[in-house]
Amino acid sequence: MNQRLPISRRKLLLGAAASFGVPAVLAGCGSGGPAPTPGQSGGNLGTVSIGSNASDEIPKKMLESVVKGFTQATTRINTVDHNTFQENINRYLRGTPEDVFTWFAGYRMQFFAEQGLATDISDVWQEIGGDYTQAFKDQSTGTDGKQYFVPFSYYPWAVFYRKSLWEEKGYEVPATLDEFTALARRMQADDIIPIAFADKDGWPAMGTFDILNMRTNGYDFHISLMGGKESWTDPKVRQVFDTWRGLMEFHQPAALGRTWQEAAQSLAQKKTGMYLLGMFVAQQFPEADRDDLDFFTFPEINPAYGTDSIDAPIDGYMISAKAKNVDGAKALLKHFAQASSQDIAAKLDPGILAASSNADTSGYSALQKRGAELVSKAKHIAQFLDRDTRPDFASTVMIPSLQSFVSEPDQLDSLLTSIEQQKANIFR
Amino acid sequence: MTSRTRRYSTRDMAVLVVGLGVAIVVNVGVIWGPALASVGLSGTDWSGIGPIEWVGAQNYHDLAAEYPPFWSAVRNNVLWLGFLALIATPFGLFCAVLLDRRLRMSRFYQSALYMPVVLSLAVVGFIAQLVYSSDYGVLNSVTGLTVDWLGDSSINIWVVMVAAAWRHVGYVMVIYLAGLKAVDPALKEAAAIDGADERQTFFRVVFPTLRPVNVIVLVITVIEALRAFDIVYAINRGRNGLELLSVLVTENIVGEASRIGFGSAIAVILLAISVGFIATYLSQMFREER
Numbered sequence: 001m002n003q004r005l006p007i008s009r010r011k012l013l014l015g016a017a018a019s020f021g022v023p024a025v026l027a028g029c030g031s032g033g034p035a036p037t038p039g040q041s042g043g044n045l046g047t048v049s050i051g052s053n054a055s056d057e058i059p060k061k062m063l064e065s066v067v068k069g070f071t072q073a074t075t076r077i078n079t080v081d082h083n084t085f086q087e088n089i090n091r092y093l094r095g096t097p098e099d100v101f102t103w104f105a106g107y108r109m110q111f112f113a114e115q116g117l118a119t120d121i122s123d124v125w126q127e128i129g130g131d132y133t134q135a136f137k138d139q140s141t142g143t144d145g146k147q148y149f150v151p152f153s154y155y156p157w158a159v160f161y162r163k164s165l166w167e168e169k170g171y172e173v174p175a176t177l178d179e180f181t182a183l184a185r186r187m188q189a190d191d192i193i194p195i196a197f198a199d200k201d202g203w204p205a206m207g208t209f210d211i212l213n214m215r216t217n218g219y220d221f222h223i224s225l226m227g228g229k230e231s232w233t234d235p236k237v238r239q240v241f242d243t244w245r246g247l248m249e250f251h252q253p254a255a256l257g258r259t260w261q262e263a264a265q266s267l268a269q270k271k272t273g274m275y276l277l278g279m280f281v282a283q284q285f286p287e288a289d290r291d292d293l294d295f296f297t298f299p300e301i302n303p304a305y306g307t308d309s310i311d312a313p314i315d316g317y318m319i320s321a322k323a324k325n326v327d328g329a330k331a332l333l334k335h336f337a338q339a340s341s342q343d344i345a346a347k348l349d350p351g352i353l354a355a356s357s358n359a360d361t362s363g364y365s366a367l368q369k370r371g372a373e374l375v376s377k378a379k380h381i382a383q384f385l386d387r388d389t390r391p392d393f394a395s396t397v398m399i400p401s402l403q404s405f406v407s408e409p410d411q412l413d414s415l416l417t418s419i420e421q422q423k424a425n426i427f428r
Numbered sequence: 429m430t431s432r433t434r435r436y437s438t439r440d441m442a443v444l445v446v447g448l449g450v451a452i453v454v455n456v457g458v459i460w461g462p463a464l465a466s467v468g469l470s471g472t473d474w475s476g477i478g479p480i481e482w483v484g485a486q487n488y489h490d491l492a493a494e495y496p497p498f499w500s501a502v503r504n505n506v507l508w509l510g511f512l513a514l515i516a517t518p519f520g521l522f523c524a525v526l527l528d529r530r531l532r533m534s535r536f537y538q539s540a541l542y543m544p545v546v547l548s549l550a551v552v553g554f555i556a557q558l559v560y561s562s563d564y565g566v567l568n569s570v571t572g573l574t575v576d577w578l579g580d581s582s583i584n585i586w587v588v589m590v591a592a593a594w595r596h597v598g599y600v601m602v603i604y605l606a607g608l609k610a611v612d613p614a615l616k617e618a619a620a621i622d623g624a625d626e627r628q629t630f631f632r633v634v635f636p637t638l639r640p641v642n643v644i645v646l647v648i649t650v651i652e653a654l655r656a657f658d659i660v661y662a663i664n665r666g667r668n669g670l671e672l673l674s675v676l677v678t679e680n681i682v683g684e685a686s687r688i689g690f691g692s693a694i695a696v697i698l699l700a701i702s703v704g705f706i707a708t709y710l711s712q713m714f715r716e717e718r
Contacts (some may be wrong), residue, residue, distance in 0.1 A: 010641045090476045091684045200664050254562045256668050257579025262563055317535065392475070392685035400497050403668040407581055421494040426687075428473075 015379035026080040049100035051320075052077050053085035062348045069309050069344070070335045071329040071341055093117040097320035099329040105139035105253060105314035106228065106383035107243035109149045111390065112318075113142035118367055119319040120146045124330050128337040131356045139314055150316050150333045155279040156371050157207050157311040157384070158295040165270045166190075171286055177215075177243070180299045184250040187273040194250040196272035199406055200264035201268035202399035205255075206385035207311060208276055209402060213240045214309040215301035219380035222309070226389035228427030231419040238412065243301065245409040278313070280351040290350065293367060297374055309380040314355060314386055397422045454709040463699060464651035470692035477686070487693035498694065502583055505701075508592070508672070509653035517649050520600025525630065527601070528608040542602055544595040553662030556591040581669025588670060594660055596652060600645055607641035608634070643713075650705050654698070673698045 045069060050067070054060045060079060067075050083103075085092070092101075093112060103109060112118055125147040129137065132151060140149040165171075168188055174180040184194035199205040214222050217236045224230050225237065252263060252272055264284035266272045270386055275300065285293055297307050317336050320328045335341055342354035347363055353371050354361075359371055375381065386394035401419050404411070436444070470487055474480045491498045527534045544552065559566045560577035568574060577587045608706055609632055619629040658672040660666040668677030673694060680691030 007654070021453075087683045089684055094477065202665070202667060248506055254574075254576030254579050256581070256644055256664075257560075257562045257576040257584075262561075266563075335516075391683075392687045393684055395685045396497075396687060400510070406669065407579075418494065418496055422490075424688075425490045425494060 008405055011074055033266055036269070042137050045331055046325050046326040047074040047076060048100060048325050048332050049076045049078065049098035050317075050332070051092065051101035052079045052084070053082045053102045054077055054079045058349045062345045065344050065348065066336070066341045067332075069331055069341060072331045072335075073325070075094075093322075095319055097322055098316050098323050099323040100319055100332055102315065103149065103318045104383065104387050105136075105149055106318060106387050107152060108383070108387045108391070109140070109318065110142050113144075113146075113148040117168050117321050118142075118148045119321055119326060119329075121148060121150070121319060121330060121333060122146045124150065124333050124337075128334060131337060131339065131358050133357055136314065136355055139381070139383065140316070149318050150337050151314045152316040152336050152342060153349075153352040154312050154314040154355055155278065156374050156378075157211065157278050158297050158371075158374060159274050159276050160267065160281050160293060160295045161288075162267065162273070162292050163271060163294045164292050165273070172275070173194065175227045176297045176299050177301045181247070181250075184247070184273075191268070192270070193252045193272045194274065195247070195252065196263040196267045196275035197251040197255040198258035198260045199255045199403060200257055200259050202395075202403060204260050204263075205402040206279065206398065207278070207283065209240065210246065210311050210382060211298045211302070211384050212244055213237075213275065214311075214380075214382060215298060215305060215307070216240050216243060218305040219382060220420060221308040222382055223388065226395070228390070232423060238416065240411075241405065241412055241416070244405075245412070247411050248349065256403055275381075278311075278351075279367065281351075282351050282367060290317070291366060295367075295370065295374075295421050297378075308378060309373065309382060310378045311384045312378070312381045315352075315380075316355065327414060362421040393426045395425060431570075462522075466695050466699070468691045469689055470696045472637055472689040474688045475686050477687050483689065485666075487690050493498075493689065497667075497671045497676055498671070501676050501694075504671055505653065505656070505673050508589060508656050509650065509711060511589045511593065512596055512649045512653050516596040517600050517645060518595040519593075519631045520645075521604050522597065523597065523601045524604035524608055527605055537600075537607070542598045545598040545602070548658065549592065549656070550658040550662045551594065552591050552595055553588075553659040556588060556659070557663060559591075560587055578663060579668070584663075584669045588660060588663060592652075592656065596649070599648070603641060603645055605636070611637055619646045628663060645708075654702055654705075673701075 008013070019394055022187060050063075051073075052060075052063055054063045063077065067077065073260055076098075080088075089103075089112070092207065103112075109118070111197075119340045125140070128150070132140075136151045137147070140147050141152060142148050146406055161171075169186075169192075171183060171186070172179075174183050179284075187194040195423070196371065199202075210222065213225070217225075221230065221236065225232075252258070255263075260277060260281075260403050261284055263275060264274070264277070264281050267281070268285050268289060282290055282293060297310060300306050316332055319326065321332065337356065339354065339356040339358035339360065342356050343363060345362045346352060346354045346359065346368065349366065353359075353368055353375070361369060364372065383389060385398060389398075397419060469480075470481045470699075471482060471484055473483045473486070519598050523537075531537070548554075557565070557578065562568055562574065562576040562579065565577065566579065575583070578584050607692075615633055615637065616629055617632045624632065655674065656672055657678070658674055660670040660675060661678075664670055666672055666679070675699065677691050677695045679685065680687045680694065
């Protein structure tokens, strides 16, 4: 790895010392690093701070184990509750952010890069670029053509089901929307609710909208619709909601009072037949039942697009614009980009896949292997509605609108007009 | 110089400056400054990053005409106030009157009714979910119903208000109970001697003497209705039928959305409503003192 640095060691120490509030006198000594806080013994790159949203037990443990393998600098992790981190990201990045922070790929990353809140890491990409497919690189690239993000892990969205239930009833994986509908009818006849559904939290319904939209109108339309460039009153969008309305009778009723965890439980208990969700649905299955969990990609609707796109949100790391130890941070990002680091993570969390093409998939569980296969077959990878559009549009317009569609699917015209008006106010 | 002119010593001045000055600085800096800043921001299109652009009354037009959650929130806030003022508060008074009659086990009832008050509304929200959840809630499993109490936007506000009232009743009850204990028994005795029945004694004699307590309870009720937030936020983040103005302000400003101008406009409306109540209350108070 490249160890030659454009900044002198002395200057680096100064920066690192300042970041700790250690009197600058210390840096004058020229020997010894700044007083490290509990963590790893430092290398020669000072201290790198990490702002992490990995507040859940498994992701937290995962990050700690991965960082343990980083020897070039001392690291300090500041973990904040996942949702709090996300909601405060604006203030966080403008205040005193850590050098490296966890974030999402795609529009969500571009939005902040465009505001000048992230550091350009194109030079890092020259080194790690070979480890990623073009799709991953695109999702890490800002609107100015520079890279700002290092993908670490991702998880695909698909339709999950229990193999044992399907074998018992003789259900087959549907390839088209008609087969899907026919299968749902059969399940209804067997007294099983065909499609588990929950939208109390507001975001799970976005997954359904996304996949129906990409199957009907393709990936490019999805991106331009999310970018505010298409009209929501367009017949193409209407078509998506009409298809969804046709499937509503197969969805688990009372979805707005249910969390995705409860819906996943109903799938585990074989009360429902299938569930469109991210691979994290596995978390709700007891260890013993996980091998019974399988999935298929949502069936084709429009032959022009087949099943060429899926939602597979990518999580990774960025460097804040105010980073004090940019060199250390870049070295850390290179460490995160290594397949060996991502392997550790994928082993610890059964709901994610390693982003690097060189990752060792032999340690994957059966579900992870199928997930990787699904993603490798997809021509386009979308990031999910709330990651492909402006955060204000997603949270203050789309969440209430999709919930109102779920509760009153027939009020479509007024709903679409209202979304379009609100979109115009936000994307002006 | 005549002796009638008041002269302040240096010390008086110092006391004045410190006493009044600190209060004014705190008041302006912490209350009126931010309030006026909100009013100013509500006329802009600020996202929290980048330049502040003046858009005039655009935000107000947008939220009144093109933001469906706004009117649901206004409606819900009015409902909330009406429910607490017309149902929960009178019921609290009713409980207080009953308990004041020294029933058997009145201590027990008193503590049972007062118990919820020690819970924060967020906790009440979590308890409400255990009761109302359609899949595993107590209510549905006991009655055998399959109603989606919290997800159906036409009924969820009512069941949530019942949960909020559960706590409010105990609060109001304790305040009234203290007021009732302070009523001079001689008044009731005199009324009885004059031939008044129970009902007349209460409404004509006892209730009017509770006037100071009534004012306090009224203020508490209005405050509770306007600041309602935590219970709906705990249940479903104040969406889908549970919108409240306070939630919309938070959702727009504090969340990742950062629509600071737009959120400020909602905050200004909430401020206007609050000031309306406060002004009415204060003018009543001052008129009485005079």
